[in-house]
Amino acid sequence: MSMRRALASLLGLIGLGAVLAGINMVAEARLADLQIDLTAGHIYTLSPGTRRILAELRQPITLRLFYSRDLGTRAPSYDGYHQRVSEMLDQYARLAHGMLKIERYDPEPFSDAEDKALSFGLQAVPIDQSGAQVFFGLVGTNLLDDERAIPFFQEQRERFLEYDLTRLVYELSNPTRPVVGVMSSLPIDGDPRLMMMAQGRGRAGQPWIAMSLLHQSYEIRSVPLKVWKIAPEIQVLLVAQAQHLPEETQYAIDQFVMRGGRLMLMVDPQSAAQADLPGPGGMPQTDTASDLHRLLDAWGVLYDPNQVVGDLTGAWRVRASPGDRMTVTDYVPWFNIRDGINHDDPATADLSQITVADPGFLTKKPGADITLTPLLTSSPRSGLIPAEKLRIDPDPAAILAGFKPEGGPRVIVARLHGALRSAFSAPPSAGAGEQRPADLPPFKDHTDGAANLVIAADVDILADRFWVRSQDFFGQQDAEPFSDNGPFIANLIGTLAGGDALLGLRARGAGDHPFILVDDMQRRAEAQFRRTQQDLQKHLDETEKKLASLREGAGQQGASQAVLTPEQRAAIDAANQEIVQTRQKLRGVERALREDIDALAETLRFFDIVLVPAILTLIAIGLGLLRHRRRGRARS
Incomplete structure (x- = not known):
């Protein structure tokens, strides 16, 4: 009797195992894409933008993940990070429906996998004094042999894992370089006349270094200050200190946005960079403000071109006026921003310091149906200074003495998101002796969906003097950055060029804050x-x-000597x-x-x-x- 019970129990266990195995096989085949994310922050839930990019892949892409198991042995936290990367890549492959192939390598020392990792330019990290190196990076390729890589998965950037992976896939699926149009009254993309006058000495007349960074990733096209329409191949338009734009140019910018174009607009109440440039008579320029009130007002943004933001926190130390008892003083209109950087945005997450000079500020217009997300803000110890006080030979000591820190913090750079209405009711009339182009696109009075723009109330972020130090290195000019202004601009253009899919990806963490009590x-x-x-x-x-x-x-009393x-x-x-x-x-x-x-x-x-x-x-x-x-x- 006991033998029968034992045999029945054994058969029951075998049957239960078979049923569970069958359920597992059916689930693997039919329910592989079904997930329930119960984590705080939903770290395993992909955004709709990522899903759309993967679903729209039209050419095969291969992703090669290189991970040294010795790294996980020495630093267990990386083992968990690797597991998350690997699981997310598997999820990407499932959503790509066969257009995404994942390969995994363990690059052991002196192996073919290690040689392959080095040939792809991945970062090798030494783990001890013996010279042993470990890898944890990703390389992606497409049919055209274009390559994109993440040299090393830094733990500090784990909260941006989805953004980094999705951007890599997006760039491989769109291998042509995005076209960025540039419209400016400043010689930000170089001035051949100044370059000839410099005769190879220094960087005079050359493109500003921030623009040189953009040239590395994008096709840059100059857009004139007077134009009826923006060329349709331009994906992102950078308008930086474009002064006194005629009505037709403002209409062209407006319609570019109404048709879904990406815009980065930079205005300034007082451009310190422009004030350094010689005017027509060789004297410093005094017309250094820019404003596109008609467009900003229609889009729900308020900006005052007559007020400059000053900040005691991070203010630059500059040489005081001659005869001043103190040799240096704080110049509050020029300041470094550290705590005011939005570390929840992919474009600014890894940046530690941005320098601004004579910036303005932005606010949302009451009743406007838009979202204004700050990217750069001043500190609570900021205040306003009339722009006219800074245009002609400003006195740093006098400005500091009269400065009142109140009303801060203030938004200096922000993302604008929302449905927008046009600033025009119809195309403007042509001037005397002119006529509208025959191929002018039909007028649009609103955006079809939510527009995504970046608006900055400071153009001096672009200027070399506010983020790099140039020094001579054996006859060559070497630029050493002390702020992150250049990467800041490049990252913002990158998120705009990536469209809504990348703009929708955000961080799920928070940045740290330095200790500045003594300062x-x-x-x-x-x-x-x-x-x-x-x-x-x-x-x-x-x-x-x-x-x-x-x-x-006393002298007027007539005495030979005053008594x-x-x-x-x-x-x-x-x-x-x-x-x-x-x-x-x-x-x-x-x-x-x-x-x-x-x-x-x-x-x-x-x-x-x-x-x-x-x-x-x-x-x-x-x-x-x-x-x-x-x-x-x-x-x-």
């Missing part, structure tokens, strides 16, 4: 010093005028005493500034060296005593 304290104290200095200097100037008038009055009356002498003595007191007050402010910074530094040093180790020691002692008591109770 903030120093800038607040210096701003206070500058205000005090300006008030006292004004009082001294008035006193000197009074003394000059007293001496002049001062007791009252005049008393006034002079009082002024001298006032000068001494003024200098003492200035030294007191400087001393207080230094003492506050030194005190904070000492506090931080004490916290790092003494307090934190002491707290950890006390916690360890407490845990030890608690464990000792528990053991004593267990023994008793």
Whole structure:
């Protein structure tokens, strides 16, 4: 009886195993694309844009994943990251319906796989002193032998994995270089006349370095400032400091957007780069503002060309005016942005610092049915400065003394997303002696879907002086970047060129924030010093005028030598005493500034060296005593 029960149980288990195996085979064949993502943040759920790109593939693409298992052994966190990359690639292959092939390699030392990884330009990372190297990268190729690669999957960029993979596939499926049109009143793409005058010395007349980066990835076409329509092959239009555009050009830009064209619009209340360029008479230019009010207002964006944003946080240290007691000072209209970078956008996620100069700001028009997503913002310690104060020989000390940080932060660069209406009701009339082109496309009064634009209230982001240092290296000009302005522009153009599919991909994480308490304290104290200095200097100037008038009055009495009356002498003595007191007050402010910074530094040093180790020691002692008591109770 027991043997029969045992045999029946065994047969039951075999049957159950067969049923489970059959269910698994059916699920593998029929339900491979069915997923339920229960993770926080839905890290395994692909965006509609990715699904559309994969479904529309028209030529085979091969993706080769190189992963050294030794990397996972040495750093287990990479093992989990590799698993996620591998699973996402499998998901891509399923959605591509046979147009995407995945190959996997373990590039062991001195193997063919390692040689292949190096030939593709993947990054080899040493893991010990023996010279052993590991790989974790991806290479994609198409039928035309075009290559795109991710040299190494950085852990810091894991939250942008879908964006990086989708962009690689998109570029391989669209191998022709996107066409970017450039319209500007500035010589951002080079000036042959200045280049001839420079005769090979320096970078005068050459394309700005930010434009050189764009030339590496895109076909750049110059668009004139007077045009009735934008060429249909232009996918992205960069309008940077295009001044005094005629009505027909504004209409061309408007209709380009209405027809789904991608626009990056850069305006500026005061272009420091343009102010450095010689005007018609050789003097510095004063017409340095740009505004496209008609277009921005119709699209729901407010921008004031008469106000410049200044910021105490990250302000540049510049040489003070001649005769100033302090040799350098903060120039608040020029500042570095660190915390104000949107790290949830793929174009700005990896950037650490952007420098702006005399920027304006953007706000959403009340009632506008658009989304304005900030990419760059000033700090809470920002304020507004009238643009006219910066156009002719600005005084950095006077600007700092009169600066009031209030109303911040302010949006300097933003993405605009939403359905837009045209700024025109019909094509404009042709000027005298002109006529509209016969092939002018029909007028469109609205976008068919949601438009995606980038609007910047600063064009100086493009200028070399605000993000690279040029130095001579054995007769060659070498540019060393200190800010991420160039990659910032290139990344933004890249997301626009990729269309809605790439624009819809966003990060699921947050960036970190540097510690700037000491910097903030120093800038607040210096701003206070500058205000005090300006008030006292004004009082001294008035006193000197009074003394000059007293001496002049004594000289008019006819004496060969001016004889001062007791009252005049008393006034002079009082002024001298006032000068001494003024200098003492200035030294007191400087001393207080230094003492506050030194005190904070000492506090931080004490916290790092003494307090934190002491707290950890006390916690360890407490845990030890608690464990000792528990053991004593267990023994008793």
